[in-house]
Amino acid sequence: MTPEQLAIELADPVLRRIFSAAALGASTSAEILSVSGLGAPQAAPAIGRLVRSGLLVQGRGSLALDDDALAAAAETAARRVAEETAADQPDPQLRGHIRGSILVDVPEREADARRAVLGHVAGSTFAAGDVYDERTVTDRLQPWCEGGALDAVSLRRALVDDGLLARESGRYRLADLVGCAG
Secondary structure (H helix, E strand, O other), rough: OOOHHHHHHHHOOHHHHHHHHHHOOOOOOOHHHHHHHHHHHHHHHHHHHHHHHHHHEEOOOOOOEHHHHHHHHHHHOOOOOHHHHHOOOOOOOOOOOOEOOOEOOOOOOOOHHHHHHHHHHHHOOOOOEEEEEEHHHHHHHHHOOOOOOOOOOHHHHHHOOOOOOOOOEEEEEEEEOOOOOO
């Protein structure tokens, strides 16, 4: 059973009610009917479908969730998420913090991780030696913030506070990024 198959099966409200009844401990057809509130004409085909899909296993007069199939689907989904995350962000220090070109999280407690994430943003956004006015800095940071953790003004402030952007008389420049990802 794949995670997609599981989602498709459980999207059906009748199948979901039967699955839920079995998850709550109903182990016979009569118990499933009682717990789910469904009638036999509605439940019987759905029980058969869940058995055929591998979500329910049928024994002598009993039904049960196939815990192995559920665990395998969860394992597959977790592996896919990890692979997609790694493909989306090859740098392990940035994973979970930068997704594509969006800053989704700024580490607060881990100084090295925070510096790596903000250093990546600064180094990817600004050129060494160039000087920028405040509006340009904010505009350049805006794409990092679309649906992310910070707004562009807060991100600009974090870059200045963490010493990645130098600010003098309303003008900004990229600070020395020695040791930062970028």
